[in-house]
Amino acid sequence: MTITKDFIKPMTWQGDSIKLLNQQKLPGEIEFIFLTTIEQVWESIHSLKVRGAPAIGITAAYGLALWGLQSDYTSEEDFRKELLEKVNYLVSSRPTAVNLYWALNRLVQSVQAVHGVEEIKSVLVNEAILIQQEDEQTCRAIGEYGFSLFPESATVLTHCNTGGIATSKYGTALGAFYIAKEKGAELSVYATETRPVLQGARLTAWELQQAGVDVTLITDNMAAHVLQSKNVDAVIVGADRIAANGDTANKIGTLGLAHLAKAFNIPFYVAAPFSTIDLAIQDGREIPIEERSSEEITHIAGTRVAPENVNVYNPAFDVTPNELITAIITEKGIVKGNYAEELKRVKELV
Numbered sequence: 001m002t003i004t005k006d007f008i009k010p011m012t013w014q015g016d017s018i019k020l021l022n023q024q025k026l027p028g029e030i031e032f033i034f035l036t037t038i039e040q041v042w043e044s045i046h047s048l049k050v051r052g053a054p055a056i057g058i059t060a061a062y063g064l065a066l067w068g069l070q071s072d073y074t075s076e077e078d079f080r081k082e083l084l085e086k087v088n089y090l091v092s093s094r095p096t097a098v099n100l101y102w103a104l105n106r107l108v109q110s111v112q113a114v115h116g117v118e119e120i121k122s123v124l125v126n127e128a129i130l131i132q133q134e135d136e137q138t139c140r141a142i143g144e145y146g147f148s149l150f151p152e153s154a155t156v157l158t159h160c161n162t163g164g165i166a167t168s169k170y171g172t173a174l175g176a177f178y179i180a181k182e183k184g185a186e187l188s189v190y191a192t193e194t195r196p197v198l199q200g201a202r203l204t205a206w207e208l209q210q211a212g213v214d215v216t217l218i219t220d221n222m223a224a225h226v227l228q229s230k231n232v233d234a235v236i237v238g239a240d241r242i243a244a245n246g247d248t249a250n251k252i253g254t255l256g257l258a259h260l261a262k263a264f265n266i267p268f269y270v271a272a273p274f275s276t277i278d279l280a281i282q283d284g285r286e287i288p289i290e291e292r293s294s295e296e297i298t299h300i301a302g303t304r305v306a307p308e309n310v311n312v313y314n315p316a317f318d319v320t321p322n323e324l325i326t327a328i329i330t331e332k333g334i335v336k337g338n339y340a341e342e343l344k345r346v347k348e349l350v
């Protein structure tokens with residue numbers, strides 16, 4: 001059975017706009033919006049209309065290309081100067097996932113040796129399209145490697161949403177579940193709801209249900225009980241930024257799951273493309289952690305559930321130290337052991 005035809009394309013380049021699946025409306029409504037300015041792209045990333053590390057990278061790349069097309073510079077020097085300013089502007093929409101910077105920097109590099117404003121504009125567009133196309137193949141490979149780690153009839157727990165809509169297709173950690181489905185393998189998934197903004201309940205449960213994957217939704221605070229009592233074979237999560245030593249920033253709550261997995265002797269896997277691996281930083285202490293608005297915690301679906309004026313702390317991500325990670329699943333293979341050495345070595349593989 002193949003499920004590829006059922007994937008919703010989360011973002012599509014339209015030539016003069018970006019067609020974007022509005023993830024804020026899921027699962028109640030499948031709404032597509034059309035972004036026609038770089039400001040709308042910034043806002044869509046910041047407000048989580050599009051979220052998930054690879055997906056925000058691809059969308060930002062299209063946003064930069066869109067700005068380029070709309071600009072009326074005739075001087076190449078002025079165009080390049082503002083291009084770099086727009087990169088910084090888009091990067092400021094969300095600080096933790098390095099894919100954003102990676103994709104924008106790739107566009108900048110792609111035009112280094114290109115001359116003429118019109119030619120540069122067209123190369124920017126083509127490079128953004130290429131990033132999206134490559135991400136699809138990358139996620140497929142991650143899914144295959146991830147699936148290879150599961151025992152027969154596996155029961156797996158995942159956190160947040162790392163699926164097709166968080167990437168260009170398939171997803172990272174969820175990619176392994178889609179591959180399992182394609183191969184007809186039996187697989188059961190526990191998905192944590194992922195407070196505060198419920199990516200697990202709204203997005204992962206919906207995505208897996210659509211694909212016919214056996215998924216059971218739990219609240220975040222049920223994870224210890226489930227790992228203790230439900231014969232879970234593995235925990236698999238995505239990543240927003242992985243430092244050179246393997247320390248991994250991912251959705252808040254991941255660190256707790258990693259400790260629980262260790263306590264119950266369950267393998268803990270991180271699935272991510274190399275665009276998420278930041279070899280420029282040595283360890284997790286250097287990863288900037290985004291703090292989001294207090295309303296995400298004081299309100300649920302627009303209704304206040306906490307007292308007025310209560311102090312709120314809302315970090316969107318946490319950092320799992322490398323020693324809690326059994327393996328990092330990349331598009332180039334499964335990395336384990338000494339991450340500082342192995343990540344560098346595997347990155348060089350063609």
Ligand code: MRU
Pocket residue numbers: 051052053054097159160161162163166167171172173199237238239240250251252316
């Ligand atoms: O705040 P979000 O929803 O963008 O956080 C997403 C995650 O933490 C994902 O696990 C990560 O980006 C990997 S997506 C393939």
